[in-house]
Amino acid sequence: MEMSGLVRAPIYYGRKSVKRGGTFTMTFRQEEPSGFARLVPCKRDVESIDDLVEEARALWKAEAPDSKVGKIAAGWGSVGVLFGNAGARERLASDWSERFKGSGGKALSVVTADGEFDIPWPNDLDGKPIELDIVLATATDPETSQPAAESVAEAWMKQAGGYETYFLQNVRHGIRTGDDLAIWRHIASNPPAWMNAADSYAEAFDVLRKEAQQLAAS
Template identity: 55%
Template structure:
């Protein structure tokens, strides 16, 4: 059975956090990544990112675009799925204990898309989720299954995949306004705008991106003049003209 990781943020592009490059190189087939429709939002304020917002999943209409990356190895048994889930969580939380798949701020959930996957893995995955002490949170139910619809390709195409794993994080109680999200990046000078701009560069998009960008452009923070993201800035400005 084919498995993929639904990625909505820095797991796709971060090369500074220990283990993420190795995880992508050894467990994922990056060359076959594909954009998919997903219910993603900038909805979690992150202290480690200068109190700016990071991406979250919510049980909602798939208004954004995430990236689905196939795993290199196929899933034949629950042990195979457990290994992929543990590797995903280790990439998210490098200091976590071996075999962990969650903590108080997030956890790995599974979405089983084919009849074969549901028949062979659903109960076993739920048992494992409970046995390791993981707790349902955000869009992960208490049985470890993701409470979102099965994604489709960004152009509506059907995905040739059986199982999806994703990390869910606890969103803020109230979805922040577009202005609040933009202001958080405008009001910092620690380089944390990188999260938004790298997401855009790598095709991870929300329906609010251009509103966020319009607010940033009007405020003209000092980081807007750096060359590091000139290509992304050019792309966003072009999209604004076409909107």
């Protein structure tokens, strides 16, 4: 994690989670990057299809801790791959497609039946494409229509299970969407009880308040 870095990516709060009190979690969409994600290096170099599959399995286990060993997908989501150059694609794409299908991988709105992401290649903070061979990520099935920022905010405001931590920890670690300030303004307009009892969120609150003030002053 100490080697991780931020990249521009097309992420948004687009999936309603029953297990998180009806709040929304992040997923991807097919458009130009409007948010910031955190890119984390694999623990080892990916030189073969076995290396790639092993990393995909580990990533899915982090996404779905209760999943069976060796899985890379469920009915609601899956791991997907982006190939950054022709060399990586030539070495791994065909074998990855075979392993993806054999491991229960499924096509999603942003993942093809071959297990490849159908989203733009991520850019660095200067807007330049990152120079990597492969990017692995998990995608989930989004809602049929994109939730409004107010709906996303209301879901966190109405719950009392601590699920607001998902949004606030994302902010704290620089994982952001283009709707964050609209979400924050709606929450701050009618503060829920957890805003007064969550000193651990102070860092995220400070970031959002400063950004809101800067936007108001501009």
